[in-house]
Amino acid sequence: MQENELKNILEELYKIDSSLREFEGPLREVIIQMSDLGPDTQFTPALAARIKEQVMNKVKEVSIPNHTAFSFNFINKQKYVYVGSALVIVLLLMLVVYKLPAFKQFNPDSNLELDLAGKDNNLALNTVRSDNGDEVIKLAANAFGSLSAQTSGQDTGMALAQDARMVNELGQASVMPVSSETVSVSVSNDFAITPIAPGFGAGGSGGMSMSKMIAPWYQIKYVYAGEQLTLKDERGEVYKRLVGTMNSNLISLVKNLKFSDLEMSSFNNLTVSNLSLMEDKEKGLAINFDFVNDNIYISENWQKWRIPERDACGADNACWERFRLKESDVPSDSDLIAISDEFISNHEISLNHYGPAQVDNNWRQDYELSSDKNNYYIPEYMSVVYPLMINEEAVLDQSGNPYGLRVNINLLQNMASGLNGLSPYRYQSSDYNLETDFSRIVKVAETSNRAGIYYGSLNDREVQEIKLGTPTRAYVQYWRYQNNNNEELLIPALVFPVLTNNNQAFYGQRSVVVPLVKELW
Amino acid sequence: MNTSFNVTLVDELAKAAQNGASDAFAQLYDLHIKKIYNFIYYKTLNKTVAEDICSQVFIKAWQKLSQFQGGSFSAWLYTIARNSVSDYYRREHQHLNIDDCWDLSDKEDFLARIDQGLNMEKIQETMKVLKNEEREILMMRFWLDLSFKEIAEQLEKKEGAVKMACGRALKNLQHNMPLVVFMLLPELINICKKMN
Numbered sequence: 001m002q003e004n005e006l007k008n009i010l011e012e013l014y015k016i017d018s019s020l021r022e023f024e025g026p027l028r029e030v031i032i033q034m035s036d037l038g039p040d041t042q043f044t045p046a047l048a049a050r051i052k053e054q055v056m057n058k059v060k061e062v063s064i065p066n067h068t069a070f071s072f073n074f075i076n077k078q079k080y081v082y083v084g085s086a087l088v089i090v091l092l093l094m095l096v097v098y099k100l101p102a103f104k105q106f107n108p109d110s111n112l113e114l115d116l117a118g119k120d121n122n123l124a125l126n127t128v129r130s131d132n133g134d135e136v137i138k139l140a141a142n143a144f145g146s147l148s149a150q151t152s153g154q155d156t157g158m159a160l161a162q163d164a165r166m167v168n169e170l171g172q173a174s175v176m177p178v179s180s181e182t183v184s185v186s187v188s189n190d191f192a193i194t195p196i197a198p199g200f201g202a203g204g205s206g207g208m209s210m211s212k213m214i215a216p217w218y219q220i221k222y223v224y225a226g227e228q229l230t231l232k233d234e235r236g237e238v239y240k241r242l243v244g245t246m247n248s249n250l251i252s253l254v255k256n257l258k259f260s261d262l263e264m265s266s267f268n269n270l271t272v273s274n275l276s277l278m279e280d281k282e283k284g285l286a287i288n289f290d291f292v293n294d295n296i297y298i299s300e301n302w303q304k305w306r307i308p309e310r311d312a313c314g315a316d317n318a319c320w321e322r323f324r325l326k327e328s329d330v331p332s333d334s335d336l337i338a339i340s341d342e343f344i345s346n347h348e349i350s351l352n353h354y355g356p357a358q359v360d361n362n363w364r365q366d367y368e369l370s371s372d373k374n375n376y377y378i379p380e381y382m383s384v385v386y387p388l389m390i391n392e393e394a395v396l397d398q399s400g401n402p403y404g405l406r407v408n409i410n411l412l413q414n415m416a417s418g419l420n421g422l423s424p425y426r427y428q429s430s431d432y433n434l435e436t437d438f439s440r441i442v443k444v445a446e447t448s449n450r451a452g453i454y455y456g457s458l459n460d461r462e463v464q465e466i467k468l469g470t471p472t473r474a475y476v477q478y479w480r481y482q483n484n485n486n487e488e489l490l491i492p493a494l495v496f497p498v499l500t501n502n503n504q505a506f507y508g509q510r511s512v513v514v515p516l517v518k519e520l521w
Numbered sequence: 522m523n524t525s526f527n528v529t530l531v532d533e534l535a536k537a538a539q540n541g542a543s544d545a546f547a548q549l550y551d552l553h554i555k556k557i558y559n560f561i562y563y564k565t566l567n568k569t570v571a572e573d574i575c576s577q578v579f580i581k582a583w584q585k586l587s588q589f590q591g592g593s594f595s596a597w598l599y600t601i602a603r604n605s606v607s608d609y610y611r612r613e614h615q616h617l618n619i620d621d622c623w624d625l626s627d628k629e630d631f632l633a634r635i636d637q638g639l640n641m642e643k644i645q646e647t648m649k650v651l652k653n654e655e656r657e658i659l660m661m662r663f664w665l666d667l668s669f670k671e672i673a674e675q676l677e678k679k680e681g682a683v684k685m686a687c688g689r690a691l692k693n694l695q696h697n698m699p700l701v702v703f704m705l706l707p708e709l710i711n712i713c714k715k716m717n
Contacts (some may be wrong), residue, residue, distance in 0.1 A: 009662070012669060012684055013684055013687060013691070015684070017684075017685065017688045017689075020688050020691075020692070027691055027692075030691050030694045031691065034659055034663045034691075034694065035663040035664075038563075038663065038664035039562070039563070041558065041559045041562040041563070041568075041571070042562075042568050043555055043559060043562070047558070047572065048551075048554045048558070050572070051554065051558070051572060051575050051579070052550055052551075052554070054576045055550060055576050055579040055580055055583070056543065056547060058576075058580045058583070059543045059546060059547075059580070059583050060543065362544075397541070
């Protein structure tokens with residue numbers, strides 16, 4: 001410890017407790033020793049990268065319960081007051097109406113309960129059900145109630161647009177032109193092909209340029225430079241994913257299990273919420289069923305995927321370096337897709353509702369921008385995404401990423417080692433009014449820049465003008481918090497691609513997503 | 522030493538992450554990983570355990586981002602880390618009600634659970650005499666190199682109170698000085714031999 005630092009610490013302590021001066025000698029010794037005794041934590045960049053990989057893989061699987069979906073600060077405060085007041089009135093009305101006996105007959109949620117219980121569904125206008133259990137139940141208009149009213153208080157501002165970063169990865173064929181009857185929308189090659197910020201875009205891949213994390217500060221101004229569109233669709237379908245439908249008869253098995261220290265029959269009304277199975281073999285997999293949210297995840301049974309030589313590296317950085325991937329080690333997109341397809345085929349997973357496979361290559365943009373490519377951490381896992389399709393349109397998550405079935409490939413083993421996003425295709429749908437005033441939508445897109453896209457120093461702030469191209473239609477996954485549950489809705493939206501970016505190195509957004517449902521405006 | 526991050530940057534990244542931007546969260550990870558990992562390591566003294574808890578901390582942070590209501594993101598992360606370490610010890614040692622490895626009263630248990638090669642058994646005797654919070658303040662000040670102001674922020678206390686606690690802890694340690702000196706004696710002898 002430096003003498004100056006030691007003096008500073010002592011002076012700071014004396015200011016609070018002057019009696020400590022009497023013990024200055026021993027105190028100095030204690031501080032020096034305490035400081036020197038700090039154990040070596042064995043922290044290394046390799047360790048950080050390894051933890052990051054685990055964390056970001058999980059982040060990919062778990063969407064944040066969306067209390068701030070479409071929440072940006074570009075609606076003026078007066079609007080907040082109006083919108084907030086209106087919501088209070090709507091909520092009060094709902095409370096009053098709910099008390100009426102007749103209400104339950106028209107309550108979409110009671111309808112859901114009836115349906116899941118296998119009884120007649122009085123409100124279902126039409127149910128499309130296939131032999132394999134896929135179904136879309138068409139309900140009356142506005143059956144899901146207000147799409148935004150039940151979200152948290154801070155959403156009452158109901159901002160509308162969401163910047164998206166990875167829309168460019170969407171298969172172009174899977175993105176439908178807006179109102180194709182009236183206008184030809186170019187789903188062009190320049191669909192948001194924009195470099196991404198260093199440190200950004202690594203997404204879950206863990207591909208972060210450690211050497212260059214802080215970027216200059218600047219402010220974004222979006223300017224629409226696309227075609228003027230005529231939007232004819234005044235109504236559009238919103239989808240709600242049904243959960244709790246993966247029928248599990250496991251409980252009858254479990255109830256009969258005998259445990260020496262536990263009597264299972266002493267418990268009542270048991271249900272199975274999740275189930276984990278492991279393949280007990282080399283390169284075995286773990287299969288996890290989430291019966292609450294109707295999801296299936298497959299991951300590595302990690303004990304069977306260990307690399308003993310690497311596990312033995314300990315704090316030896318040179319040893320870790322030997323296992324570090326180079327850019328040339330990453331297979332081509334076609335090879336990755338072939339590995340993924342084989343995995344899908346081996347496990348007989350149906351791709352009926354998913355679009356063409358695409359590789360999540362965001363790390364490459366970060367890599368290209370890295371000033372120190374030799375030290376760039378190449379992710380050990382790559383993802384191949386099969387975007388969920390609904391109404392022949394691709395679904396994006398709220399960050400603009402293709403949303404759907406994601407197969408993970410372990411590059412060290414050159415094998416697919418898991419997947420997430422596998423859910424039964426069971427939805428309710430209901431028509432909602434859509435915004436058709438294109439100039440209004442453009443205005444929202446142009447004013448949607450948000451906090452979180454500025455980096456670096458507070459000084460030297462400058463405004464960067466960024467052009468947005470002609471939008472395309474897509475569905476956006478949207479979480480609504482209601483009845484103590486998060487409900488997954490798919491909402492029609494326009495996706496504006498980012499066309500120009502003068503300060504390419506430090507801008508992460510590739511597109512701006514504006515939901516079309518008026519409920520959210 | 523100035524160890525503080527660009528607070529505005531962290532705030533902006535936290536907001537973006539709350540809006541679902543996983544890449545912003547990745548950047549938050551990069552900014553905090555070393556401090557958080559070290560903090561956990563100082564409370565577990567075991568690399569494997571620290572690594573596991575550390576990944577849980579960041580996963581929990583992502584899952585609970587909607588509950589982060591502003592303020593210091595770092596302090597919020599430290600709180601998750603502290604609670605996760607406590608959870609770990611309460612799960613592993615249900616009969617003990619302890620918060621970190623320094624509370625392990627059985628010396629053999631302590632030695633069995635820390636990394637081999639760490640000569641910490643003597644300092645454990647010393648650290649045990651401190652309250653959990655005093656120990657944490659000393660760790661943060663002398664091992665993590667945080668300023669008193671930063672520690673106050675992480676612990677959501679007044680700076681003066683942190684300094685008070687630090688002074689109290691040092692006084693306490695000073696009474697245990699003979700033990701600390703004893704612990705260092707072999708090293709001092711070695712140094713003297715080399716000098717000769």
